[in-house]
Amino acid sequence: MPTALITGATSGIGAAFAARLARDGRDLVLVARDGERLEAAASGHREHGVSADVLVADLSTADGRDRVVARLTDPDAPVDLLVNNAGATQRHRFLEADPAALLAQHDLNVTAVLQLTRAALPGMVERGRGAVVNVSSMLGFATGSSSTYVAEKAWVTVFTEGLAGTLAGTGVRALVLCPGFVRTEFHERAGLEMGEPKGLMWLDAERVVEECLADLARGKVVSVPSPQYKAIAAWMDLMPRPVLRRLFAVGERRRNR
Numbered sequence: 004m005p006t007a008l009i010t011g012a013t014s015g016i017g018a019a020f021a022a023r024l025a026r027d028g029r030d031l032v033l034v035a036r037d038g039e040r041l042e043a044a045a046s047g048h049r050e051h052g053v054s055a056d057v058l059v060a061d062l063s064t065a066d067g068r069d070r071v072v073a074r075l076t077d078p079d080a081p082v083d084l085l086v087n088n089a090g091a092t093q094r095h096r097f098l099e100a101d102p103a104a105l106l107a108q109h110d111l112n113v114t115a116v117l118q119l120t121r122a123a124l125p126g127m128v129e130r131g132r133g134a135v136v137n138v139s140s141m142l143g144f145a146t147g148s149s150s151t152y153v154a155e156k157a158w159v160t161v162f163t164e165g166l167a168g169t170l171a172g173t174g175v176r177a178l179v180l181c182p183g184f185v186r187t188e189f190h191e192r193a194g195l196e197m198g199e200p201k202g203l204m205w206l207d208a209e210r211v212v213e214e215c216l217a218d219l220a221r222g223k224v225v226s227v228p229s230p231q232y233k234a235i236a237a238w239m240d241l242m243p244r245p246v247l248r249r250l251f252a253v254g255e256r257r258r259n260r
């Protein structure tokens with residue numbers, strides 16, 4: 004079976020991708036920073052009879068990204084599905100955030116997506132098959148927030164939509180996944196107080212992944228899991244940018260009080 008490389012494969016959405024793809028019989032390459040956790044995840048996936056390699060890499064560093072690029076461009080071990088999933092945010096507002104931490108976040112959320120996609124695609128196009136799934140966010144549709152995370156996810160969404168057009172007719176696809184709130188370690192890692200993650204607006208990672216892979220099979224370019232978030236995305240599409248900007252600015256001002 005074609006091999007899938009998943010970044011951020013030890014937790015949340017990335018772990019759900021790995022579990023589902025292993026059940027489908029895909030060989031895996033799992034990327035994250037915590038080697039022990041990667042090994043534990045890989046041995047679980049091997050129970051499905053697939054191979055699961057681990058690649059310890061910090062994607063916010065050039066060295067970490069280079070190691071993943073080397074694996075993606077290995078002609079003897081082609082990767083036909085790249086899931087750029089690893090991502091992070093932080094609770095500090097732009098003017099208070101540590102500039103070095105902002106740059107590291109940018110390199111994880113943007114530079115790694117660009118560099119890994121650029122490395123993986125030539126081989127896929129040459130073979131005439133494959134796909135890149137980039138994990139963005141509903142927040143990528145937002146405008147008027149000063150969060151660099153929002154701008155980074157907007158970049159991932161626009162970048163992937165453009166890529167899908169470029170790839171037309173090559174046999175290779177690009178899809179951007181734009182989830183709303185998902186129960187993972189994401190908010191806790193960022194130190195964000197979210198309250199109890201329950202109710203209509205909180206989704207399970209497994210469901211997000213199921214809907215994403217179904218959308219990929221259907222040839223969709225943008226995947227927004229769940230009817231509730233589809234409705235919000237459609238509403239945001241209809242809103243003029245100045246209105247959205249004002250709405251988000253009001254939210255920001257309330258947060259700043």
Ligand SMILES: NC(=O)c1ccc[n+]([C@@H]2O[C@H](COP(=O)([O-])OP(=O)(O)OC[C@H]3O[C@@H](n4cnc5c(N)ncnc54)[C@H](OP(=O)(O)O)[C@@H]3O)[C@@H](O)[C@H]2O)c1
Nearest residue numbers: 011013014015016035036037062090140184185187188189
């Ligand atoms: N949860 C949500 O509500 C939500 C909503 C919309 C979009 N998203 C997006 O979904 C994606 C996955 O997030 P999640 O919610 O599943 O988060 P999560 O549970 O915190 O998982 C993050 C994964 O990324 C890895 N990772 C973090 N920093 C890394 C780095 N510098 N280099 C390599 N790997 C790194 C982590 O492993 P290590 O710590 O071992 O490296 C972990 O495997 C992200 O792109 C996020 O922006 C999440």
